[in-house]
Amino acid sequence: MTACWVVKLYRMKCFSYFKDKSRSKRQRSAPELKEQEKSQPYSGLDRITKSSCSSSSPRGIPELYEEKAHNLRVFSFAELRNATNGFSRLYKIGEGGFGCVYKASIRPVDGKGDPILVAIKRLNKDGLQGHKQWVAEVQFLGVVEHPNLVKLIGYCAVDGERGIQRLLVYEYMPNKSLEYHLFHRAFDPLPWKTRLEIALGAAEGLAYLHEELEIQVIYRDFKASNVLLDENFRPKLSDFGLAREGPVAGRTHVSTAVMGTYGYAAPDYIETGHLTTKSDVWSFGVVLYEILTGRRSLERNRPKSEQKLLEWIKQFPPDSKRFSQIMDFRLRGQYSISAAREIGKLADNCLSKSAKDRPTMSQVVERLKVIIEASDEAKPAGERDQVSENDSVEAEEKPNQSGPTELWKRRMAHLAKLGEHVESASRRRFMILQKANSASS
Ligand SMILES: Nc1ncnc2c1ncn2[C@@H]1O[C@H](COP(=O)(O)OP(=O)(O)OP(=O)(O)O)[C@@H](O)[C@H]1O
Numbered sequence: 001m002t003a004c005w006v007v008k009l010y011r012m013k014c015f016s017y018f019k020d021k022s023r024s025k026r027q028r029s030a031p032e033l034k035e036q037e038k039s040q041p042y043s044g045l046d047r048i049t050k051s052s053c054s055s056s057s058p059r060g061i062p063e064l065y066e067e068k069a070h071n072l073r074v075f076s077f078a079e080l081r082n083a084t085n086g087f088s089r090l091y092k093i094g095e096g097g098f099g100c101v102y103k104a105s106i107r108p109v110d111g112k113g114d115p116i117l118v119a120i121k122r123l124n125k126d127g128l129q130g131h132k133q134w135v136a137e138v139q140f141l142g143v144v145e146h147p148n149l150v151k152l153i154g155y156c157a158v159d160g161e162r163g164i165q166r167l168l169v170y171e172y173m174p175n176k177s178l179e180y181h182l183f184h185r186a187f188d189p190l191p192w193k194t195r196l197e198i199a200l201g202a203a204e205g206l207a208y209l210h211e212e213l214e215i216q217v218i219y220r221d222f223k224a225s226n227v228l229l230d231e232n233f234r235p236k237l238s239d240f241g242l243a244r245e246g247p248v249a250g251r252t253h254v255s256t257a258v259m260g261t262y263g264y265a266a267p268d269y270i271e272t273g274h275l276t277t278k279s280d281v282w283s284f285g286v287v288l289y290e291i292l293t294g295r296r297s298l299e300r301n302r303p304k305s306e307q308k309l310l311e312w313i314k315q316f317p318p319d320s321k322r323f324s325q326i327m328d329f330r331l332r333g334q335y336s337i338s339a340a341r342e343i344g345k346l347a348d349n350c351l352s353k354s355a356k357d358r359p360t361m362s363q364v365v366e367r368l369k370v371i372i373e374a375s376d377e378a379k380p381a382g383e384r385d386q387v388s389e390n391d392s393v394e395a396e397e398k399p400n401q402s403g404p405t406e407l408w409k410r411r412m413a414h415l416a417k418l419g420e421h422v423e424s425a426s427r428r429r430f431m432i433l434q435k436a437n438s439a440s441s
């Protein structure tokens with residue numbers, strides 16, 4: 001679980017805000033929008049829109065939200081408390097910077113038919129930041145609609161004597177997140193083809209946000225843990241708490257307090273606070289490398305030179321002979337090396353130092369489609385490209401006609417076993433360290 005970080009916060013404002021709000025003891029029928037309208041440039045005027053030549057007055061998120069708000073269900077706190085058996089630990093399926101997430105089932109909207117499986121996220125912290133994230137999540141997810149974005153079913157907002165309650169109710173995603181499947185050894189490794197399809201679906205979700213809506217939406221928190229997977233491992237982006245509307249017409253960026261997740265945020269954004277869609281493109285490049293390598297963007301328990309993924313992979317450029325050394329050993333060589341190189345090159349483009357040199361997300365989508373198609377063609381049914389530790393560009397140029405040999409298979413299985421051993425040893429070390437730390441604290 002990666003923690004969200006905030007460089008600048010308006011703490012004073014947040015306390016006074018909640019003090020005021022907590023005075024009113026009532027169940028809200030709609031999320032509080034006004035505060036966000038005041039604090040963010042959501043005027044709706046001069047906004048860059050998909051049809052920027054359109055003469056109709058472009059609207060902002062609050063206006064679009066007002067129009068669609070009726071699609072969201074408003075839950076009572078009691079209903080969600082009952083559904084989770086009093087927010088019991090037995091119902092808990094995850095926890096992030098916002099709060100705990102519970103699996104539960106709720107009654108259908110008309111009370112008829114089978115109960116619906118949902119994920120309930122409960123805000124666990126006070127302050128304007130948490131509330132702003134909750135409002136942003138309701139507003140953005142209330143407006144957007146795409147197969148690669150998680151569906152928000154409804155929310156609950158109560159200001160009672162015992163404090164404020166802010167909850168979100170989403171469609172339930174049974175296969176957890178991309179993070180779990182890439183980095184947690186308890187799960188079977190994701191096959192190559194699934195990884196590519198997940199990358200494509202996530203890219204389509206981002207392209208929709210950047211380019212296909214009436215307004216431009218910058219997601220700002222793209223990372224493996226925010227890519228949830230449905231029953232068919234189709235990806236859906238979740239967590240719109242940090243999302244922002246794109247710049248108004250005539251402006252190149254939005255100036256913001258710098259927020260995001262270590263290891264994923266674009267360096268130009270961190271330096272300047274200037275947010276553009278290209279900040280999301282950078283984060284997408286980071287996740288592409290995580291997909292290739294099975295390593296997190298930051299791993300403190302590795303040797304110093306390997307802790308920062310983007311630093312480490314520099315020694316293995318996609319065109320070099322060494323490139324295959326970065327590939328996730330859990331793939332057991334079952335991937336197309338030429339497709340992997342193309343993914344590496346695409347990731348490098350996304351990670352261009354200068355934001356304007358990064359591709360748009362729709363260009364990323366197009367390139368991914370071509371790579372997937374070529375990867376499929378290069379791999380007739382039942383056959384796999386083979387990659388050995390001696391993989392080289394030269395070797396790749398001579399097409400392999402015989403398919404995987406027994407020797408190669410044995411060698412890969414052996415390597416994978418060794419890798420697993422190293423992994424579990426380092427995990428044990430990590431746990432011991434944790435134990436030692438908690439004992440001494
Ligand atoms: N709609 C959902 N369906 C199923 N599981 C979910 C859903 N939403 C979240 N989860 C689970 O809860 C976990 C925690 O999610 P959450 O977004 O709160 O934190 P995070 O993404 O891990 O960290 P961060 O707070 O930095 O975003 C997810 O990794 C996922 O396993």
Ligand SMILES: [Mg+2]
Nearest residue numbers: 096225226239
């Ligand atoms: Mg998340």
